[in-house]
Amino acid sequence: MKEGIEMKKIIRLSMVVLGIITFSGCSQKDTANDTSSNSNSDKQVSKKSDQNTTDSAVSIDIISNGNYLVGKDIKPGSYYAVLADIEYGPDDAEEEGYVYVQANTEIDGKADYTAEMLYEVGDRYRFILKDGDQVSFEDNYSPASWKVKLLNESDFRTYMKKQ
Structure with missing residues (x-):
């Protein structure tokens, strides 16, 4: 008799384990599908935000x-x-003057910035500006004059071909 009761316990335990495995497998499959659909929507949002920034430069x-x-x-x-x-x-007899460029932005709700110092003609720095960002230009060592070109991709290629 004891063998019959133990066998029933083993069968019940096996069924519980099998049910848990089956349920977990379905959950993982659903989660994987959810993740891929989220991934697709992220890609769409990312494409849209890329279009908003690069197309309007x-x-x-x-x-x-x-x-x-x-x-x-x-x-x-x-x-x-x-x-x-x-x-x-x-x-500035030693020609130490430069232009400092700083782009202030917000990433995940926190203030952030990127910056670069441009010392020589031809120095360049690439960045992406979003609506609401602030860009600061400052010269140091008092150059008499300077010009920084903010070029979109197409104009940058044309500019570089001329150099």
Whole structure:
């Protein structure tokens, strides 16, 4: 008799384990499907945001210190900041002047920034500007004048061919 009871326990335990495995397998399959559908929607959102930034970039020249608001002063998009010209001031005999470019943005609700110093004509820096970002241009060692070109992809290629 004891053998019969033990056999029933083993069968019940096996059925419980089999049910758990079957249920877990279905859950993982559903989760995998959910993840792939989320992944597809992420890709669509990502494509849409890429289109919003890269398609609307309009090249401009910056010739003075200041803060520029993306969406108002500068169109959102992907840019190359290229130091196109710099005239060193009379107090900069060693030609140490440069232009400092800083883009302030927000990532996941937290303030962040990227920055670069452009020392020589031809120095360049690539960044993506979103609506609401702020870009600052400052010169150091008092150059007499300078020009930074913010170039979209197409204009950057054309510019580089001429160099």
